[in-house]
Amino acid sequence: MIYKEVKESIARRKLFTLFIMIGVMIFLTTVTILIQSYINIMQKEALIDSFEGLNVYQISDTLLEDDDFQSYLNEPNSLERVKSLYEYLEDDINEKFIYNFEQPIEMSTDIDDIEEEFLQGYEEGNPLPPAEDEDGDLYYSLKAVQLNEQAFEMFPVNLSEGTSFTAEDFHHANNPGVIPILLGADYADTYQIGDTLHVNYLFEEFHLEVQGFVESDSFVTSPQLPETYLDRYIIMPAQEFEDPSDNTEEEFQQRHYFQMINGAIYSSEERNVVEEEIESAKAAADFPHFELMGYSTTVLGDFFDAVEENIYWVLCLSIVLLIACSLSISTLMIKKIHDNYRNMMIHLISGGTMKSLFQYFLAEVFITVGIPGAFITFLFMTVLQDLPPLYVLVMAASVVGMILLAVIPIYIQFRRLTISMLLKREE
Amino acid sequence: MIEVKDLKKSYPFGKSKIEVLKGVNLAVEKGDMIAIMGRSGSGKSTLLNILAGLDQPDSGIYLYEESRITDKRMDELANFRKKNIGFILQNYPLIDSKNVAENVGLPLRYSKKSNKQRETEVTQVLDTLGINYLKHRWVDMLSGGEAQRVAIARALVQHPDLILADEPTGSLDEETEKDILDLCKRLNHQGKTIILVTHDQHVAAVCHKVYYIQGGTVVDK
Known part of the structure; x- marks a missing residue:
């Protein structure tokens, strides 16, 4: 009714x-x-809490011109000094030094074996075309992000499967030529734990060994990119290397370390305090070509x-x-x-x-x-x-x-x- | 059958009250056909609504078959209406979103009769009134006379002993009015007690007794 x-x-x-x-x-x-x-x-x-009240200070080397850069490399102990600076930033500075850098990894593969969404530039609608080496092999640029140990601890990068990075994984010593990696959640259908990817990183061949997958929707942040979701990324530890054995390796390490010192410092201190810390780092490493670029409240906080x-x-x-x-x-x-x-x-x-x-x-x-x-x-x-x-x-x-x-x-x-x-x- | 003693009823009017019924006394025997007349606003419809168990008086006694209606709760009054009263409202109102069969069968729905029972009883009452041909017609397709017959069919479908009709021939032409009154007389001859509220002398003339409401009380004429 x-x-x-x-x-x-x-x-x-x-x-x-x-x-x-x-x-x-x-x-x-x-x-x-x-x-x-x-x-x-x-x-x-959790991430917001860890950034609570912190200012972010972008730091950078000042060797912007190629002549200056080459001139520095010709100086004695140039690599040791930049490595020393990085070690100081990692271990001795009283603030958090976060290195979180997007650097595509080139992998030789058949395009049918890899999803287009993993290619650099995919989200912008413009995936990078493959590069061809002298043997005619095609190298595809895969999205990858490197995190130093502090960054890895700071960001909530939880694993859905496998084992996380340990302190040892941030040092390239035990297993030369092999770098442990984690993969974004979307890679779960493509690779398995234990698989090895043969890649070219900064013109050096490496084997990337899959040791886990991060949870879906995990993300990291940087002053440039407030949110980088890792689902389609390769996550690499920012590794420190032993002394190079030859010139080729030395050149690779120069490129690698100059990339790694361009991180950011997260601090609750005023600018002058952080500047003093930077000056101490420069003095300790005997690397004067380095400066604090500017600061802001944390980008993520603003976001x-x-x-x-x-x-x-x-x-x-x-x-x-x-x-x-x-x-x-x-x-x-x-x-x-x-x-x-x-x-x-x-x-x-x-x-x-x-x-x-x-x-x-x-x-x-x-x-x-x-x-x-x-x-x-x-x-x-x-x-x-x-x-x-x-x-x-x-x-x-x-x-x-x-x-x-x-x-x-x-x-x-x-x-x-x-x-x-x-x-x-x-x- | 019906005994009303010293019935009083008032309605709020702004901050004060208007006393419509000021001590009505009335007795209706089974099989009677009576008319209640009076001016507009004299309380005719109010009395009818109280007799139907739709409204409660402020004071006084209303006995139906020696049962005290004035003491009943609202749900008990609804049951009383379902069992005993067939009510014909003025201006032959029907629900326009229902067809004739649904309008006539509405009281049976409240009595929780099955679809089959409803179908049978609706057909029966429409046959009795000679309007079965209207069964599936929509209400807005009916003439005034047809609509009033349908309203009467709805009032009769539960076989009540008492039919209350509020201006049953108002707005009808002379011929249709005569047909409706003939129908009322026929129902009365079949044993139904009928109380009509009207201000029309022609209508009152067919009744056994005529009562007037004047000054809030009933006057026998």
Whole structure:
């Protein structure tokens, strides 16, 4: 009986009901966005905490001109001095020295064996074309990121499978020519733990040995790139090397170390304190071609401030939509009550009660909110598969909240409406 | 069958109250056909609504078959209406989103009759009134006379002993009015007790007794 009455009532004002249902769907979509944003923030909370109150100071060598660079390399002990500087930054400086650098790795492979999404430039819609060596072999540039030990400890790079980097993995000593790597989650279908990738890194051949896969959606941050998601990346430890055995290796190490000293210092100290630390490092390593470039609050902090600001606005929008939808439903229902005195009378003389009439209106609100609620929840559960089970609970609470807000004015209207009033109005 | 003693009813009007019924006394025997007349706003419909168990008086006693109706709760009143009362509202109101069969069968829905029972009983009452051909027609396709017959069919479908009709021939042409009154007389001859509220002397003339409501009380004429 209730179903039939509700069906007839909805059919009488189809368009308005449709309008409300669309409103409910928009509201629940904004709630979903809110939940997603909160999940995003919560997942990165540990990272935000570790950056809390820190300024980031970008540091760089000053040998920007090729002549200057070559001139330095011709100086005695040039490699030892730059290595010494790196070791000082890694071990002796009182601040966090973070080296997080994107450097593509070239791998000789058949393109059919590798997904295009792993190629450098894929996200920009412009994957790098392969380079060809003198033997005619094609080398594809794969996205890779290097992290020094402090960076690896600072970023929440958790593994879904395999073993993480140990302190030893940041020193290229035990297994020459082999570098342990972790792979992004999207590589899980392509490689397995123990597989070896034959690559060219800074014009030197290496074997990269897969020892684990990082969890999906893991990311690292740098002043240049607030968020680098690792799903499609090779993650390499920024390794320190023993003394080179020949000129070729020396040249490789020069390139490698000059790359590694261009990191960032994260500190809660003022600039002058950090500058003093840098001066000490320069003096200790006898490497004067080095400076503090500038500083800012942590980029990630700014990024999340912006995200939180967005969440605030989405929350405001949700509240406005909740109120607007609830008011629309109440208004429609109260209008229906006023338009239906005659029909309500017919129900009353046919054996109905005010309670049964209220139940019809209540059921209509349930259907008007419940159907789009169930549809949107099911839709997002299907499309966004990583939603937590709590999502259903939050959506259900939102739907119940909207129903309650909509029903209260209708209930008050019914409380005021006695049969006598109904009869007098009908007359 | 019906005994009403010192019935009073008032309605709020702004901050004050208007006393519509000021101590109505009335007795109706089984098989009676009576008319209640009076000016607009005299309380005719209010009295009828109280007799139907739709409204409760402020004070006084209403006995139906010696059962005290004035003490009943709302759900008990709904049951009382379902079992005993057939109510015909003025201006032959029907629910326009339902067809004739659905309108007539509505009281049977509240009595939780099955689809089959409803179908049978609706057909039976429509046959009795000679309007079975209207069964599947939508309400907005009916003439005034047809709509009033359908409203009467709805009032009769539960086989009530008491028919209450509020201006049953209002807005009808003379010929249709006569048909409806003939129908009322026929129902009365079949044993139904009928109370009509009307301000039309022609309608009152077909009844056994006529009562007037004046100054909030019932006057026998």
